[in-house]
Amino acid sequence: MPRSEGLTVKNLRVTTAGKEILSGVDLSVPAGEVHALMGPNGSGKSTLAHTLMGHPAYTITSGSIHFAGQDITHLRADQRARLGIFLSFQYPVAVPGVTVVNFLRAAMRSQGKELPAREFMKALTAEMEKLKIDPAFRSRYLNDGFSGGEKKRCEILQMAMLKPRLAILDETDSGLDVDALRIVADGVSQLRNPDMGVLVITHYYRILEQLQPDYVHILHAGKIVASGEAELARTIEKSGYEPILGPEAASPEALPV
Amino acid sequence: MSIEAASLSKDYEYGFHDIDVSVFKTEKGLTEEVVRAISAHKNEPLWMLEYRLKALQHFRDRPMPTWGADLSGIDFDNIYYYIKPVDEQKRSWDDVPDSIKQTFDRLGIPQAERKFLAGVSAQYDSEVVYHSIREDLAKQGVFFSDCDSGLREHEELFRSYFGTIIPSNDNKFAALNSAVWSGGSFVYVPKGVRVEIPLQAYFRINSDNMGQFERTLIIAEEGSYVHYIEGCTAPNYSSDSLHSAVVEIVAHPGAHVRYTTIQNWSNNVYNLVTKRAMVYAHARMEWIDGNLGSKVTMKYPSIYLMGEGAHGEVLSAAFAGTGQHQDAGAKAIHVAPHTTSNIVSRSISKGSGRTSYRGHIKVHPKAFDVHINVRCDALLLDTESRSDTYPYMDVENPDVTIGHEASVSKVGEEQLFYMTSRGLSEEEATALIVNGFFEPFVKELPMEYAVELNRLLTASMEGSVG
């Protein structure tokens, strides 16, 4: 599989609310690989995730994003979704009035992945079972009144139904209990295939242990400052960011930007 | 069928108009001569002429209401109060003049009738041009005609109810209607008769500067059931038209009346309507009221719970796009003990559109064991759009349970981003939210209406979001 089939980010600079958050990010996630992105709070991980998905509040001031051999730097979120990019949100928003089942049907239709009603319900029921989501959630309003863990599972449910070519998981493991974490990790593992790239944003080694990433990248103050194999994540788990970033890392504000 | 439901002026599907085919019309403006001419043209009994003239006086005596929407654009002198489109009412579509028939064809009326209705009435400007009722219902003694025929054919019955629920001096626009009323529906359902499929009335304004003043009277005898549906559309003209109806309903003990409105006037129509139902012991009244068109709507369907065990519902949905003000709501007047009412209002504003919920709850001193539930939710689609709530309560008995909940929410950038990140366009995402928000209303509509309403709401979201 040539690298152009995956995600390639070049020298990406991003501002929001007049402030530069990403200051030249380079990153490649080839199809079939799992990459982890770690970094202290506020280092810009979610900003990168939102920018990759096309959030209008984040302005790209230079650099480019290519996906599946196409320049997607200026595409809208819905266009990117239709190319197969999926973001599991760190904080999924509630959409009162729109049920999970109606939303999923509309999303699949919009991506040309519509199934006949019966098959759709069958697939949905099966995925919900795997993720141990109560069938009643089908007709609940999207993320409305969901607990933190329920929201995360609902994100993975959507991913399972939409079968993306690039999945960006922004702290999907945070706020999950041990069993839920295993269920979610299993869900991701089962979806893995040679055509799909995964970018896992996390603070914890535990999910990486289960997902076995090919590479780990460390984002700091808007730049990737280190990349390595899974071992890097274990070091951070044990000793924090200091050995990699230096003593100032514990308080990023103190860094000269 | 392509019925009358939501859309905005830009893509308002029913904005076309026919050439003027009228056979008689009064001069522009409202004078005693105009009122006399209408009455004479209809060959009415003297009592009705006198009733009209007295109402005209009430209309003149009352100031314009200033507590609600802005009505300053209405020019009473620049309106035709009566335009008669055809010589006589038809019972077969083949006899309706081609141009009028084409209009209703485009609106899907004859098809609708074939599919799922027990009776159909079609009013064009001031008169009902077509009318039908299923024979089996007629045989059971159900009357369904225009109000003028009701007066002609059942004068005594008609007179004993007409104007008793909404007197001609009730408010300025009820007075106006009482002075110049024409057309509308007269429905009588005898004791114990259940009309299982709906009766539909269709109101169309065709002429420029037209005032349409239909009058509706529904009498449901003991233990009967009827569902009446009305829909309305008009062409887009640069000058404004006025629609001011009066609807009186009597639900006798144990009767059940449902009255569904899908109002989709073009955005140059002032829609000022008085609707009231008297609900007797153990009877049930339901107003299902959808307001999607018009420039300004002021309408507060009322229920007077007159007998023990009576129940009333007002379920309303309003959509206000740019330039529109939907000032809608409900009134529940609890006169008797053990009565219940449920008011649910959902409104959406888009662009500079404005919605208001205006509610009035009243509980009389003798009405104990009363349960009232009010819930109004507003959704704003833009930063410009606006929604207000004006609930009035006047409770004179301590033995009352009232639930009142209100909310205003906005479609946020984060919601839209979340939804578009799954592949939906911004318009599809908004339409999904809007349809979801109106779901409690839409699920009360007959299937054909529900499907069409969702389609038109979706269409009205296209193009101009964000």
Ligand SMILES: Nc1ncnc2c1ncn2[C@@H]1O[C@H](COP(=O)(O)OP(=O)(O)OP(=O)(O)O)[C@@H](O)[C@H]1O
């Ligand atoms: N919409 C925004 N408006 C203003 N500031 C923002 C916005 N989005 C992000 N930021 C700022 O950009 C910086 C990076 O935020 P981001 O959410 O990307 O961090 P993160 O690495 O995901 O952190 P965490 O580990 O806590 O999730 C923070 O200082 C944040 O306050």
Ligand SMILES: [Mg+2]
């Ligand atoms: Mg984050």
